[in-house]
Amino acid sequence: MNHVVVVGAGLAGVRTVEALRGRGFTGRITLIGQERHRPYDRPPLSKAVLKGEADTSFVDTDLDALGVEFWPGVAAKSLRAGVVETTEGEVAYDGLVIATGADPIxxxxxxxxxxxxxxxxxxxxxxxxxxxxxxxxxxxxxxxxxxxxxxxxxxxxxxxxxxxxxxxxxxxxxxxxxxxxxxxxxxxxxxxxxxxxxxxxxxxxxxxxxxxxxxxxxGIGVRPAVEWLADADIDLHNGVVTDEHLRTSLPGVVAVGDCAAWWSRRWQARLRVEHWDTALNAPDVAAATLLGEEAVYDPVPYFWSEQFGHMLQYAGHHPAGDRLVYRGEPEGKWSAVWLAGDGTLAAVLAVDRPRDLVQGRRIIGAGSRLDAERLVDPQVPLRDC
Ligand code: FAD
CATH class of the missing domain: 3.50.50.60 (FAD/NAD(P)-binding domain)
Incomplete structure (x- = not known):
């Protein structure tokens, strides 16, 4: 493979570039982003940046050192096999990464x-x-x-x-x-x-x-930013459809981040997760797949939010759980878990209880069963339930 084109210069796009280089790809990489900024993180926008505590949130990366041709302010307009048409003309690729994120409704x-x-x-x-x-x-x-x-x-x-x-x-x-x-x-x-x-x-x-x-x-939600793919011969359904390797229906094309609807082995469902953690970690799998290596993306999804002085953290996929168990509220801190029918943990929501989140995420990953009687007592650590 000589030339990889990455469309979308958000976190997922830039992390895929880093992963390609990290895995030894020495060919040409072109990173196309419709914003005029270099890649930045979005979570601080509604937190530190909005509160005036920070002006920017640029991703700590060196595109020059990575040997990337970065095209800021350029949008992809359409795709046909082997060629992306952009607002600055056509660009041919051997490998393509779709990382165009999502647009607010x-x-x-x-x-x-x-x-x-x-x-x-x-x-x-x-x-x-x-x-x-x-x-x-x-x-x-x-x-x-x-x-x-x-x-x-x-x-x-x-x-x-x-x-x-x-x-x-x-x-x-x-x-x-x-x-x-x-x-x-x-x-x-x-x-x-x-x-x-x-x-x-x-x-x-x-x-x-x-x-x-x-x-x-x-603030009523987002839609995957895939309009530019409307006429392309690629499967779209609530985003770009991929398998568990983040491979799309078009050869040599992977999709990653907010725009990708990937098949989860763990949940036996197609997930499109609009979370920072996905944009951070899925790119390594996308890069491996593009380079012909065997890799599977199968995380326990994770998300956090900071609101009204509280830290909310969520891990898992609660539609897979059919029983909600609330773990009480000592000192205003609380958490809740969703249990699947077989007693395994499907998801955890922790409010100012980071330990529950960390332990819960591990338990979900391991697929262990929990005792619902013990779970309701917030004094009992999740790992002992
Ligand atoms: P994006 O970050 O959207 O990047 C995609 C890039 O592609 C964009 O720059 C876009 O302009 C560009 N693009 C789109 N179409 C084209 C095109 N046709 N041609 C060229 N470029 C194109 N997640 C959490 O887990 N916790 C949080 O607290 C949290 N807070 C958030 C706060 C805000 C305000 C927002 C907006 C998001 C927050 N998120 C949070 C979600 C998280 O930021 C996203 O999941 C993450 O940014 C997704 O990264 P991405 O690279 O897939 O997409």
Whole structure:
């Protein structure tokens, strides 16, 4: 293989470049990214960058030392076998890495609407979070909760509009999400409320009520950024479909990160996981596969969120569990686990209890069974359950 083209210069793209070099690939590598920035991490955007504690979050990597041709500000437009068409012309490849991530979903309406996906988004939004500003956050998921945290801290008047009956419902279910309700003290939280449109000066709710806002932030989820592949002869279904080696349906093409829907041996399901840990670790498998080596991506997915002064950590895949066990709340710290029918651990959610997360993730990886009676006692370490 002489020339590998990597489309998407986010974490997954740059880590794949590093993994290719780490595995001894000495051929040409071209890294194409539609943003004008060099690769950066996104988790700090809704945390340190939004709070004004950091200005950037660039990935610690040296593209020159890696011998990479980096094309910032260039977008891939389409793909046919062996050739990527970009906004700067065609580029031929022997191996291709699709790492184009995901794009935020926007709501209808002509009013100004912010999303938080890029460094530029974060800078723009940060400048608007000033004391007294009325901020409407649409969606009480991970991003919405973190934006609300930063806005409240900046002294804004915050309204959060959420269609479900509790925050974080889509991610962890209403029962656990409901446990974060006290954190919204001082925020006008509207649950079971749908937005009709984002208009000039605020948000029109279904039913007609108008919520006035100087700043509207939409955090209702993302879609895999695969529109540029619409006419390509490649399997797409909720992202780029891959096998457990991250191999796509096109020869010599792998996909990785937020845009990839990979087959998980562990869960016997196709997963598309929009988490930093996936973008960090899947690239080594993608690089190995591209170089013809045998590697399987089969992680226990991991995610964290920092909101309202709390650290939430999640590991596993709870749709594989059919029983939710809550582990109590000593000193406001709590965790919960999902057990599969055979007593094995499917997932763990830990709030300010990092030990439960670390032990739980290991237990999930090992496939061990747990005793539900012991689990409910938060004083008993997970590893002893
Ligand atoms: P991306 O980071 O999206 O990178 C893809 C890149 O490809 C982008 O730069 C994009 O512009 C580019 N691209 C897209 N289309 C094209 C094209 N056609 N041509 C060229 N380039 C293209 N995860 C956690 O686990 N914990 C957290 O606390 C957390 N916080 C987050 C906070 C924010 C604000 C955001 C946005 C995400 C957060 N995440 C978090 C998720 C995590 O950042 C993502 O899972 C990770 O960034 C995915 O990396 P990626 O490289 O697959 O995609």
């Amino acid at each position: 926007r709501l209808p309406g002509d009013g100004p609407q912010h999303v938080l996906r890029t460094l530029d988004d974060a800078h723009e939004l940060r400048a608007m979070l000033v004391p007294g500003a009325r901020v409407a956050v649409i969606g009480a998921g991970w991003i919405g909760a973190e934006v609300a945290t930063a806005a409240r801290r900046a002294g804004c008047e915050v309204t959060v509009v959420e269609s479900a009956s509790a925050p974080l419902s889509t991610a962890v279910g209403a029962e656990l999400g409901g446990r974060t309700l006290p954190w919204y003290d001082g925020i006008d939280l509207r649950l079971r409320t749908m937005v009709d449109s984002v208009d000039e000066g605020g948000v029109r709710l279904v039913g007609g009520e108008f919520v006035e806002a100087h700043v509207v932030v939409t």
